[in-house]
Amino acid sequence: MSVRVAIMTDETGWHTGRLKKAFRARDVEARNVDLADCRIDTTWKPHGLAIPGFGHTLPDAVFVRGIAGGTFEQVTLRLGILHALRESGVPVYNDARAIERSVDKSMTSFLLNRYGVPTPATWASESPAHAQRVLMREAAAGRQVVMKPLFGSQGKGLKKPGVTLPSLSAFSQVAYLQRYVDAGTPGFDWRVLVIGGKALAAMKRVGGEDWIHNFARGAKCEPAELTPALAEIAVRATEALGLDYAGVDLIPSEDGRPVVLEVNGVAAWRGLQSVTPLDIAALLVDDFLDRKLAASKGTLALASGDERV
Structure with missing residues (x-):
């Protein structure tokens, strides 16, 4: 039986299309699922979780691409579904705890500071x-x-x-x-992509609306050298939050050294893909399958072996 993956997303488009293509290349069946359509149902045997498209079974693994906004209760339930999947032995990439840390900017700042990652006060x-x-x-x-x-x-x-x-x-x-960290005129920041504990690509986001350097706000994406300093700090930031993959936003401080502004646990990569020859979706899928899912299968095998002893 082929591996079956749920791509958790509240919208379909460029990103999910790239992911599904990369999964097909690895002979993996990937299905888009909206967390808002999932439910905890203790009468739904045997797992008590109902995931659309998977009947009474669970996916072999889950790739979190997007979580829709909503009321506090709605978001709590959606994250609860991810927690429940992990508790049921399904590897989740990134898992709910890591996403919670990265979505909450105050917790991100706390953890970066605690683990000595340079970040503004x-x-x-x-x-x-x-x-x-x-x-x-x-x-x-x-x-x-x-x-x-x-x-x-x-x-x-x-x-x-x-x-x-x-x-x-x-x-x-x-x-x-x-x-506030002034990056000069025109202002810029860096986005560094970290996958599986390795920094793989970087870009500059230049300009935009006033001092806000976001691709969605009109910033221009430019190739950037992935220096050892950028790579090292981005990896440390990702590790501090326990993320499998992340888009780390950095900016040069007054002395030129990069400091971390934010860490994105459900990172988009369309802008970065436009300035790098790397196939980002394929890199994500390879790490997801070869490290995250493989490690989960190894853990299950060890657990089964322990039971037979």
């Missing part, structure tokens, strides 16, 4: 008074601060508030503040 709290003090203190030192939604991507909702704190209502009552 960051503050996260529910206290407007504390956030206002941070703004005033940073301004007095001649520095600027970026205010970001705790959950968000593609540069949406970012502000440089100056010395007056905006209403937290637009930020779900949470102040996430990060010291």
